[in-house]
Amino acid sequence: MAQFCRLFLVGDDVKKRKALTATFATxxxxxxxxxxxxxxxxAVYRCAEKYVEVCFYENFGWTGSTMAxxxxxxxxSFADFRWYQYTNGKNLNDSASSVWNGxxxxxGVFEHGFAAxxxxxxxxxxxxxxxxxxxxxxxxxxxxxxxxFVVFYD
Numbered sequence: 001m002a003q004f005c006r007l008f009l010v011g012d013d014v015k016k017r018k019a020l021t022a023t024f025a026t027x028x029x030x031x032x033x034x035x036x037x038x039x040x041x042x043a044v045y046r047c048a049e050k051y052v053e054v055c056f057y058e059n060f061g062w063t064g065s066t067m068a069x070x071x072x073x074x075x076x077s078f079a080d081f082r083w084y085q086y087t088n089g090k091n092l093n094d095s096a097s098s099v100w101n102g103x104x105x106x107x108g109v110f111e112h113g114f115a116a117x118x119x120x121x122x123x124x125x126x127x128x129x130x131x132x133x134x135x136x137x138x139x140x141x142x143x144x145x146x147x148x149f150v151v152f153y154d
Contacts, residue, residue: 045087049102049129056096056146058086060133067092072103076151079114096146100131106152109134113147120148128154 045066047055054072058064065086069078078084081093093113101107105128111121124140126132136142 047100047102047131051102052104053100053102054107054149054151055100055102056086056092057098057100058088058090058095060097060143062098062100062131064097065090067096072107072151074105074151074153077114077148078150079148081113081147082115093147095144096134097143098131098133099126099146099149101126101128103151104128105154108150108152109141109146110148110150111141111145 044063045055045068047053047062047066047068051068051070052072054069055062056067056069058066065088067084067086069076081096082091084092086092086095099107099109107126108120109124109126111123114120122139122141122145124132124134124146134141134143134146
């Protein structure tokens with residue numbers, strides 16, 4: 001940077017050189033802080049049990065963008081995830097990697113939605129106040145395949 005400053009300064013004007021160097025250093029610091037600072041979309045949302053939420057996450061381990069269903073109670077049914085989006089705007093259907101059940105009841109997460117009379121396919125049961133990663137295996141749903149959920153009466 002000092003060589004760059006010397007090319008454009010005529011003579012040995014130390015004040016101009018220091019001012020120009022400080023300006024470049026400030027600009028570089030601003031650019032560095034903008035590229036390193038996390039955005040709100042990257043912040044991890046923690047599913048709030050006080051609101052009786054069920055939260056679906058785009059990534060494993062309850063990280064990434066979130067879709068929070070609030071005030072979930074027994075008998076509630078969310079039959080088609082095509083109508084819901086994460087906080088980053090991405091559609092929820094067939095894209096969730098984990099879920100946290102902050103409700104007081106067991107939920108069942110289904111591989112297929114119930115729209116137009118379709119069945120639910122495989123199901124993953126998630127007990128109250130716990131979470132799972134969708135990794136598949138047996139009758140459980142695999143990653144990126146959740147399409148609906150229901151809240152059971154326990």
